[in-house]
Amino acid sequence: MALKQKGWYQLLESFSGCQFYSPRMNWDELRPLIMERIKHRAKDYPVRALIPVANDVVKARALLIEGISTLIKFIPIKACKRRAKNQDHTWIDGTLNDILVPVETFHLQGVSQDVIKHDQKFDFERFPAVLELCRQAGANVYDECLYKSSSTSDNGKNYSVIAESLSQPKLTSMAKLTLEAWERLRAGVQKLLLVYPAKVCKRCSEVHVGPSGHKAQIYGVLKYEGRQGTHLWKKAKVDYLVPPNVVWRQRPQDPLLLLDNGRDFYGCAPAVIELCLQAGATIPVKYFYMMKIQG
Template identity: 35%
Template sequence: MGPFMVSYHSRSEFLKHKLYGGLNFLGSLELEHSSSQLKLQSKARVLSRKLHRSHALVVKSEYPQNADFPRYYSKKEKKPFPVPVVELRRAARERVKNSKGQPKKPLPPPKNGLVVKSLVPVAYDVFNARVTLINNLKKLLKVVKVHACSYCNEIHVGPVGHPFKSCRGQNASFRKGHHEWTDDAVIEDVLLAVDAYHLYDRLQKRIRHDERFSIPRIPAVVELCIQSGVDIPEFPTKRRRKPIIRIGKREFIDADESELPDPVPEPPPKPLLTEIPDSEITAPGNEGETTLLAEETLEAWEKMRRGAKKLMRMYPVRVCGYCPEVHVGASGHKAQNCGAHKHQQRNGQHGWQAAVLDDLIPPRYVWHVPDGNGPPLQRELKNFYGQAPAIVEICVQAGATVPDQYKPTMRLDIGIPNNTTEAEMVV
């Protein structure tokens, strides 16, 4: 007898064929034709591979996992322009080129003196969100510990102040950069106050230097809301019902409104909130109320910034490139009160440029404490800690959920070593 071959099929291969109803007839064909057996088996393997292909789950996010901290600008540096001057000049030349031979179009609001009607509810939302934020922060400060340095303007949110040598205050060299922490932090340390001149007419002439004390100064966000349509009796402003008539580039006259009927007082789209006095502030009763208050505070912070960004697209806001002075209007004032680096060469005048959202509502960044009940921050592990705006850090330590846009700088996905020896082993 000659040599013979016996074909052997494993149980797993047999189950692969039995998984699909359309391949059940392969068992009968395998016994009859050995040559076709190999072809059918190879086809079955290919089909099984295609049907059993695993698809990897890809999770996409608009925000990076980790991001660098905001850069610290020295007082000797000038702020960068939001849009480079070269791009501004190129866009201006393009507008002049496209407008040649074309009839002049009427100016849209707010350039013609009228208010943008669609942004009036947004202005009321920003004003109320700011008041809500201030009232809630006063309550949270009674629950969450916020420390302030006695020599510099740095603050820290947590049970114990951080040990980093970052003090730039008086006699910092004698203290080797160490902070002297106190528990005297107030609302102004957390929410930085940025004031601006209140304009009775936002199209009026620029404020002169000798008028700097006769014009009231109010928070810049409130001034932006007033120019956007919010009516506050304490700060009256001029409301036009007809567009202005342009005479020159910077000269205009108001249209005759005597023929119009008397304006009918309209109720505001939303009632204005008021700040609660400090004597009436009460701390939340339990942990649940604290968490709800923190969530509401974080929502008011995001609502105020989101609404202010919409208003700044239509209503111009200017900031000095050398100091934090802000002016809400098309052109900055002429008050010579800039005391930044080399102000003598500019005779105290401001270097006005377009402002960004962080100039109007500056976020004060503080170090993020991973665990409030855990060990305090260690100076040797500084590179492993993250940062967040002080308002966000207060809300997070009070029980609120961390928003996605602040996770990159807070470095929540980085494992923090337990000691310096373990940190040296990190690649």
């Protein structure tokens, strides 16, 4: 049986030109070979054709933060401070982080860097995942930009924008620019993820920008992990790096107070989209299905 299985591997290799490994392969011996290939692959980065895309993502993100920070000074937003299920909401004033959810990841020195172990997690800084992706893609991400973004995502305060009294036309113009920045940001991240590896844990939603993941337990020892627990990585999509943070929206035909038993009937939208809509921006048609514009 073993000879027959080996014969099939050799036959497939001869037709496909690919090398197949036996299920009984010693992965401890194979790992150095894989890491060596990653190091050679790192020489191909950054991809020159994608450097303008990465730079545009950095600019779009800055414009988005500035736009949201301005709009929420004129459009009231609320956030629930409770996380428990089956309890009434306790509303407080919302902040930038309630619209643009911060996602952080480890800041790597290079694509070929060794896997970060749990006892090394305090040796590496954590930066916004989008900026780490752009930095690896060759963007001009300055240190002051990284630290400013990190402090913003930590404390939830608004970007350094002086809110002035805006007329409705100016407010609508700001909403349009903010919406454009949102679309540019997500489209650019989508392009970068086609080339640069990023992973997300299926268990805890931890994001890692790089080829090999890490072994650090960010939120302590979880019930499914134990002391030797590891992350279960899968390929990350745009929504994991730029969460849409979908919120309920109130249409003209909806009651003044949205009730839980109407969840199947109410429309919803990403928080950025709803904010820009209320400020007067025209929303792309692709969001109409979830917003249930036609009822």
